[in-house]
Amino acid sequence: MLKNLNRFQEALCKREQAGTLRTLKQKVEGVDFYSNDYLGLARSKEFQNILLEKINKNPQLLSGSTGSRLISGNSKVVAFTENFIAEKHQFSSALLFPSGYNANLALFSTLPDRHDTIIVDEQIHRSVHDACTMSNARKLKFKHNDIQHLESILERQTGHCYIAIESLYSMEGDLAPICEIAELAKKYEAALIVDEAHAFGVFGNGLVDQYGLQDRVTANVITYGKALGAHGAAILCNDTVKSYLINFASPFIYTTSAQDFQWMSIKTGYDFLEYHKEFSILLQENIKIFRSHGLESPSSETSPVQSIIIPDNQKLKSLQETLSKEGFLTYAIYSPTVKEGTERLRICLHSFNTETEITRLTEAIIDFI
Ligand SMILES: Cc1ncc(COP(=O)(O)O)c(C=O)c1O
Incomplete structure (x- = not known):
């Protein structure tokens, strides 16, 4: 067991040195550009109330x-x-x-x-x-x-x-x-x-x-x-x-x-x-707004996931931290989760993001790059 423990610690140390150690963080307040709640159902009070009614019955x-x-x-x-x-x-x-x-x-x-x-x-x-x-x-x-x-x-x-x-x-x-x-x-x-x-x-x-x-x-x-x-x-x-x-x-x-x-x-x-077909329409409108700012991305023009390639773990980390300080929650994906050289900032757009939020986010990224 001790032998394995050393191996675990070495692997974790390596990740820490590379700045890629995964840890569980408490959810923080901020504008959601990182969750998969693309249509906002997980935050919908109306949806929650329908579920509650069914549970009560x-x-x-x-x-x-x-x-x-x-x-x-x-x-x-x-x-x-x-x-x-x-x-x-x-x-x-x-x-x-x-x-x-x-x-x-x-x-x-x-x-x-x-x-x-x-x-x-x-x-x-x-x-x-x-x-x-x-x-x-x-x-x-x-x-x-x-x-x-x-x-x-x-x-x-x-x-x-x-x-x-x-x-x-x-x-x-x-x-x-x-x-x-x-x-x-x-x-x-x-x-x-x-x-x-x-x-x-x-x-x-x-x-x-x-x-x-x-x-x-x-x-x-x-x-x-x-x-x-x-x-x-x-x-x-x-x-x-x-x-x-x-x-x-x-x-x-x-x-x-x-x-x-x-x-x-x-x-x-x-x-x-x-x-509520309007949610997916609103989502597509928000994706359009994001794309109109011209950030280079390999993502499809109709995709709620928009990736910005930042091929440098340290620079990527710093971008994500800068955005986080400005109240934008995004997710950085480092190698080895993705291939080395294709590290990226993953931005998830939602039906509930506002035009101002999307514009401020893209401006902050452009300023940083
Ligand atoms: C393409 C793909 N398939 C499967 C899964 C796993 O789904 P779940 O989160 O419901 O376990 C995910 C989740 O990240 C995914 O992105």
């Missing part, structure tokens, strides 16, 4: 689920919510998970077997990499959003392949060429899995839905901790995939189901968004 929603889904935890609320979600996204099935991390862990550790290859975009979320480690399949990476590179990899494979992409990438804030990738998946008979953690809610029910690609994807992952202001995730798929996951996915089987409150708040979130 049925306090049982707050209680523990008492067991895994396969034993005593499969409530009417979770089954009802899954049916609702499947229908909403026009898939035959949906399977709920307590978080997107768990959903990805279940999918990629379970569907591919040892003869298969998982081809991931190099910027795919960490949860997919962790799941690949749990699976017995081989993992290959293709250059970010590079369909030529993806095809060159697909061409060389003899066994079955899975392709893992996000529709909107959370580090770069750019969109995947999802229709072209779906074409490649069809051509090479590969299974396509699309994670829509950041696109859901921002672009309606996600880009798979907007492009009508339901029949082209093996699974579509939707998460609810971002634009929906709640928590949890759904895997959208066909009945066989759902049943296979229920039978073989350890992250689904060996855990207590979440409380009904979580599933109820997801269903309520969908209904709330249905009546």
Whole structure:
């Protein structure tokens, strides 16, 4: 144990010296340019009041689920919510998970077997990499959003392949060429899995839905901790995939189901968004305002995540601290979370940010750079 402790301390020291030590900080007051609450649902009093009303009518929603889904935890609320979600996204099935991390862990550790290859975009979320480690399949990476590179990899494979992409990438804030990738998946008979953690809610029910690609994807992952202001995730798929996951996915089987409150708040979130389409319109207006200031960014012009590359950990840290002193909460992403030389300030725009706040933020960045 002592030997390991030394190793832990050395690793932490290294991070501290590089200025990249992660610590848990209390939330501070300031203008939110860092949370994933893109549509402001997590701060909406109206949404909170609707949830409260439901809880008052049925306090049982707050209680523990008492067991895994396969034993005593499969409530009417979770089954009802899954049916609702499947229908909403026009898939035959949906399977709920307590978080997107768990959903990805279940999918990629379970569907591919040892003869298969998982081809991931190099910027795919960490949860997919962790799941690949749990699976017995081989993992290959293709250059970010590079369909030529993806095809060159697909061409060389003899066994079955899975392709893992996000529709909107959370580090770069750019969109995947999802229709072209779906074409490649069809051509090479590969299974396509699309994670829509950041696109859901921002672009309606996600880009798979907007492009009508339901029949082209093996699974579509939707998460609810971002634009929906709640928590949890759904895997959208066909009945066989759902049943296979229920039978073989350890992250689904060996855990207590979440409380009904979580599933109820997801269903309520969908209904709330249905009546509040103005939030995503306001968000797009704010993204436009931000982009109009001309800061150089690799992010898409419709993305709520706008990254500013500052390829120097110290300079990046100093920029983030300067902004923080001015009351702007942003998030700096250092290497090794992103590749060395691509360290960045990650700015998240929201429906509730004001024009003045966005203008003051961009001016402060321009002054610093
Ligand atoms: C692309 C992507 N997938 C999955 C997840 C995990 O989702 P959750 O936060 O619900 O665990 C995240 C969260 O950061 C994400 O960005």
